[in-house]
Amino acid sequence: xxxxxxxxxxxxxxxxxxxxxxxxxxxxxxxxxxxxxxxxxxxxxxxxxxxxxxxxxxxxxxxxxxxxxxxxxxxxxxxxxxxxxxxxxxxxxxxxxxxxxxxxxxxxxxxxxxxxxxxxxxxxxxxxxxxxxxxxxxxxxxxxxxxxxxxxxxxxxxxxxxxxxxxxxxxxxxxxxxxxxxxxxxxxxxxxxxx
Amino acid sequence: xxxxxxxxxxxxxxxxxxxxxxxxxxxxxxxxxxxxxxxxxxxxxxxxxxxxxxxxxxxxxxxxxxxxxxxxxxxxxxxxxxxxxxxxxxxxxxxxxxxxxxxxxxxxxxxxxxxxxxxxxxxxxxxxxxxxxxxxxxxxxxxxxxxxxxxxxxxxxxxxxxxxxxxxxxxxx
Numbered sequence: 001x002x003x004x005x006x007x008x009x010x011x012x013x014x015x016x017x018x019x020x021x022x023x024x025x026x027x028x029x030x031x032x033x034x035x036x037x038x039x040x041x042x043x044x045x046x047x048x049x050x051x052x053x054x055x056x057x058x059x060x061x062x063x064x065x066x067x068x069x070x071x072x073x074x075x076x077x078x079x080x081x082x083x084x085x086x087x088x089x090x091x092x093x094x095x096x097x098x099x100x101x102x103x104x105x106x107x108x109x110x111x112x113x114x115x116x117x118x119x120x121x122x123x124x125x126x127x128x129x130x131x132x133x134x135x136x137x138x139x140x141x142x143x144x145x146x147x148x149x150x151x152x153x154x155x156x157x158x159x160x161x162x163x164x165x166x167x168x169x170x171x172x173x174x175x176x177x178x179x180x181x182x183x184x185x186x187x188x189x190x191x192x193x194x195x
Numbered sequence: 196x197x198x199x200x201x202x203x204x205x206x207x208x209x210x211x212x213x214x215x216x217x218x219x220x221x222x223x224x225x226x227x228x229x230x231x232x233x234x235x236x237x238x239x240x241x242x243x244x245x246x247x248x249x250x251x252x253x254x255x256x257x258x259x260x261x262x263x264x265x266x267x268x269x270x271x272x273x274x275x276x277x278x279x280x281x282x283x284x285x286x287x288x289x290x291x292x293x294x295x296x297x298x299x300x301x302x303x304x305x306x307x308x309x310x311x312x313x314x315x316x317x318x319x320x321x322x323x324x325x326x327x328x329x330x331x332x333x334x335x336x337x338x339x340x341x342x343x344x345x346x347x348x349x350x351x352x353x354x355x356x357x358x359x360x361x362x363x364x365x366x367x368x
Contacts, residue, residue, distance in 0.1 A: 006247065009251055012257070034245055036252055041241055041245070049234055050230070056225045057229070106204065125338070126338060132338070133341070133347065136348065140329065140348035150319050154302070157312075175358035176352065176355025180351025184347045
């Protein structure tokens with residue numbers, strides 16, 4: 001499915017360039033377009049390396065496990081396929097918290113680490129596990145409670161009440177996340193019924 | 196509220212270090228092991244990130260969405276939906292920075308306290324870049340069969356977008 005979207009973007013984008021007669025721009029973009037990806041990686045790298053280092057300390061000291069214990073009742077309902085003491089749970093908990101606080105870029109290292117932990121126990125390495133899919137649904141929904149970037153942009157543009165959109169954002173996020181999780185739940189039940 | 200959010204990260208770091216120190220963890224060695232794994236992760240995600248950023252930028256720069264919406268505008272004008280907000284709703288699952296740029300533009304045009312401005316703020320806050328996150332997370336562990344992750348993610352986005360319209364209208368309309 002990701003493959004399909006990837007091809008769709010490239011083909012539709014290229015065709016639009018051709019039809020509108022911007023061939024020169026298309027050519028220069030194909031030759032230099034890889035740069036943006038590298039720039040993003042370079043931007044992510046210092047933060048990712050720093051956070052994985054600090055989180056390693058949290059893991060070695062047992063703090064990460066304690067932290068995931070706090071969220072356990074909630075997490076075990078969402079991820080019934082993960083055993084109670086699975087190392088991924090700590091990273092999932094950290095990822096959810098960082099996302100909720102609007103620290104999107106800090107959440108990514110935790111999320112990647114959680115995926116890595118889940119992949120270690122995956123019998124079919126090329127196929128996503130149930131827990132991975134649930135985790136991604138939760139992540140793509142974006143559980144933001146304080147959308148810091150939006151608030152700061154509103155301030156810059158002279159909003160009278162920059163934080164007034166917090167409540168509407170939370171409500172919309174809730175709708176999006178709950179519907180995503182229900183969708184995921186139904187799909188899982190359907191698969192169970194088949195086997 | 197903003198002051199508090201500025202305290203969270205430093206407190207988090209200091210707390211982890213202090214706890215590790217009390218538990219007699221070799222802090223520096225632990226950090227180096229973790230940081231090395233972080234570097235390995237960067238190499239693992241690099242192909243997926245480069246591939247996805249290339250494709251999304253090509254798509255956005257071609258202005259396909261712009262043509263698409265100018266084609267739809269006669270219908271949309273009938274139901275009083277601002278086209279710019281709709282295009283932002285479509286860009287949001289594809290690219291976070293692109294939708295931020297659109298939002299910034301909307302703020303300059305209509306002001307952050309207009310209905311369009313509030314709707315754009317809610318849209319930006321309510322979902323995440325589904326397609327990018329999927330490519331990144333599954334690409335990092337080389338999973339090819341993503342099962343229903345994409346359909347569930349896009350379904351959640353769709354509900355979120357509709358909810359943002361309805362809720363903003365109820366609160367500020």
